[in-house]
Amino acid sequence: MTIALSISDVHVTLGHNHVLKGVSLDVRPGEFVTLLGASGSGKSTLLNVVAGLQAVDSGQLTFDGVDVGGRPPQKRNVGVVFQSYALFPHMTVGENVAFPLLAARRPAKERRAVAAEMLALVRLPGMADRVPATLSGGQRQRVALARALAAHPGILLLDEPMAALDKQLREQMQVELTRIQRKVGITTVSVTHDQTEALTMSDRVAIMRDGALVQVDSPEDLYRHPVDAYVAGFLGEANLLPTSGGRILDDPLGEDADGTAVLRPEDLELVPADEACPAWHVEGTIQLLSFQGTRFRLELLTDAGRKVVCSLPTSVDASSLVVGTRARVVCRDPERVHVIAAPPARPVPVAV
Amino acid sequence: MPSLTMPRARADARGRKPLGVSRAEHRWLLWPPLIFFAVALGFPLLTLVRRSLEGGGAAYADAFEVPAFTGSLVRTVVMAAVVMALTMVLGSLYALAVVASPTWLRFGLLAALVLSLWTSIMVRSFGWMLLELPRGALHWFLDLLGLADEPIELYQTTAGMYPAMVAVMLPFAVLPVMTALQSIDRQQLSAATIFGAGPWLTFRAVTWPQIMPSVLSGGVLVFVMSLGFYVTPLLLGGPGNMTVSGVINAQMNQANRPDIGAAMSILLVGGTMVVYLLADRLFRVSEKWG
Structure with a gap:
């Protein structure tokens, strides 16, 4: 199910702001790539472009070589973990996780089964009947992840996934998230401004600055061989x-x-x-x-x-x-x- | 771990003190509002109760003997229910429009709402009257379009009364729904879209369940307030649409039976309170307005 993502020469203007200035990035199937940059560098916009929540001025976006630029978000088959998790507060955990299947009009029995399977994957078995408000921050994040993976998307997008967690839990969840990503083997693009998080979790890190990619490399190469002073100072x-x-x-x-x-x-x-x-x-x-x-x-x-x-x-x-x-x-x-x-x-x- | 932290948490809870200084010191702050309510609400209400009991409670029996009363009671409840239903639907649509609008239109819609709240109910009712008169503004407008040759028969009819009452009550149905809509995290709507839901499913499964309590509480408020309608039905609905308030006025001022009028008032206030308390229990109305 997992796909290869290719972004080429994408430009986005918001108002008078040239937010993305010709971004190109290729992500291999199953790879974990993190977009790292200061706030306002355009990393979240790039994630929204992949999700289909942000229209582009020009440029191409392909999943497995198929142009998806014109596809609405509903038809892209992507899973997203939002920064606020965006769990539906009036639904149970199980209903939240099964929402993508509800939208796909799957029968109730299948929805329950998938919810249970996904909750087991994120190590929250038996939580299906709880309400999001009764969960801790870390548990909510796991539920959001379970929901993002429920419909077996081709690509997983993480928008500042650790931003709402305290430091200790953050380190724990970085390991956990990496474990699940490897197990599912899903192509993943994450956005963060936390360099430790980027270095710990990713196969490759893409450093963004002022709407452009400065360097895309493995964490070690970025650290040892930065292309410029900005990257050198940004990482460590x-x-x-x-x-x-x-x-x-x-x-x-x-x-x-x-x-x-x-x-x-x-x-x-x-x-x-x-x-x-x-x-x-x-x-x-x-x-x-x-x-x-x-x-x-x-x-x-x-x-x-x-x-x-x-x-x-x-x-x-x-x-x-x-x-x-x-x-x-x-x-x-x-x-x-x-x-x-x-x-x-x-x-x-x-x-x- | 939990066995270690639990006892400490309990000890904290036991040792917790009320905020601020001792309670007696700031209790005096309660007196001004209490005195205000005693003077402005308690005193007139007590006078009414005393009045109604002058004949040893016979006024209550007599009230139901007044043929116009039972009829107006049913009419008032039906009217309040219709106004409630209409404002709930229109108010929700209005609130959705406000939240979905671009900034300039949102400002216009909110200004219209607030201006109508600030305008006296009397002025607004007279405005509708000028609109609905047989040769009023509506007739003039339709005539302009070549659609009306006969004078229109809307003034002092049941149909002529509702638009005005709905307009008067609309802000009370819009405001709580608008608050509820604004407190929904925008990312939830993005999430629904990402996970494959179209606009209808997003509304039905995500938006509606989160605003429904506020729609209900707005509706209850409108219902309760509509039970006391007097001016608008009197001006626009005509004598055939007399509400309980109108009958009470007739007892007080024309029939010269203030005791019956007082008894009717107590029945209306009591009934309204029962409805409100029931609704508050069921839908937590007061929380939406606190």
């Missing part, structure tokens, strides 16, 4: 330093820089000031040291006025790291330095 924390001819420029402000090096805080380590050091290293004044449970977070201000953040294991001797004193950090593995072909933004002068 990154030190962006000017480079010239593939070498990191230490102190100059990057006047003749032709690229940007992306250094992740956890790839940096402390090195004594007197030790000879062949790999790239930098010295600076300690601005901040904070204990974060599993790591120390150290902020250095280099002499050129750039901030460098390092994440250190808790095994380091923190007593020597006094704010205001000098420290030197090194990136020993050159493989960990990723270079982008555009120079970074000039540092904002910091008063010392």
Whole structure:
């Protein structure tokens, strides 16, 4: 049942706003793709385009190679988990789950059977006669998921599925949702602004910005090889330093820089000031040291006025790291330095 | 886990104090409305009760002896029921139109509703009278279209009375339904569409069940208020359509039997209260207006 989704060169204008500016994306059957972006980046609009709730100005949308652009939402056979879950409050859980079958005029007996089967899938067996108002947030989300899957849709769309849950439950449901998605094997497109959620659940993540896709890659590739500074900063924390001819420029402000090096805080380590050091290293004044449970977070201000953040294991001797004193950090593995072909933004002068 | 948290939750509930300072300190806030109701409602009602009991309760028996009374009672109840049914249907349609309209039209529809609420019932009834007179505005308009040669016979007929009464009562049926419609999550409608429901099934299975309680409560309110109709049926329905209020007025002012008039009033108020309390129990009317 699961399908391949292809979006090509889709443009959407809402009022005077050019919300989607030529978006193209191919999703393989059974793949889990997350659209990640800040609010207003157009990710929800793109999801609505796939669902058929948003008309497009131009562009093509195909399911398994068949153009569905002209099909109303009712005929697209998609399942959606809405941000508010949008459960019908006057219906029981079972009636909610079986609603797609009611709309398809299936007999009551089949509706009950499917509702029971779907509730078992989302691990809410025997809840069919409850009312949504009596359920917890996590249970409501499972019901919404069961309803979205009830009519065996070709594609599952998730609109900020975890937004209404608290942090602990969110992590639990991310694992649960991934388990169900893998089990059903359904093509899934999710929308979120939560990078952890995107990295945890997806086969590929599509970063959106200002109505366009910036980069579509596996979570690890996005993290290790971001195409630009925006992606580097959006996923996790990154030190962006000017480079010239593939070498990191230490102190100059990057006047003749032709690229940007992306250094992740956890790839940096402390090195004594007197030790000879062949790999790239930098010295600076300690601005901040904070204990974060599993790591120390150290902020250095280099002499050129750039901030460098390092994440250190808790095994380091923190007593020597006094704010205001000098420290030197090194990136020993050159493989960990990723270079982008555009120079970074000039540092904002910091008063010392 | 539950065995650990439950006792603590119970202890919290036991230790909960009422909000604010001690109860005696803000109880005085209750006095102004209580005094107002005692003076404006309790006192006249008590006077009526005393009046009606002057003859030792005989006035109640006499009330049913007045031939116009039983007839008007049946007529009033039927009239209120018809007005209720019509306003429920039209009010729901109006509320749906308001919610579904683009902004400018919604503003117009709401303004029309609120303006009619703000206008005196007397003025509105006279307005309908000018419209319905044999050679009134309606006749003039139809004449303009070449459709009316004879004067129209609508004024002071049963048919002429209903449009005006429905117009007077419409806002009370529209407002609660509109509130209910606005509180429905838009994503529910999107969900219904996504899961294959057409407009009719979406309305029947999603929208209607969520607004029905408000439609009912609006209807009950209109019914109760319509039991007290006086001016509009008098002006537009003519003498043949006299309501209970009209008969009471006749007893008080023309027949000079204020005791019978008082007894009838008590019966009307009592009946209305019974209807309202029953409806409140069944449909929780007061919650929709709180």
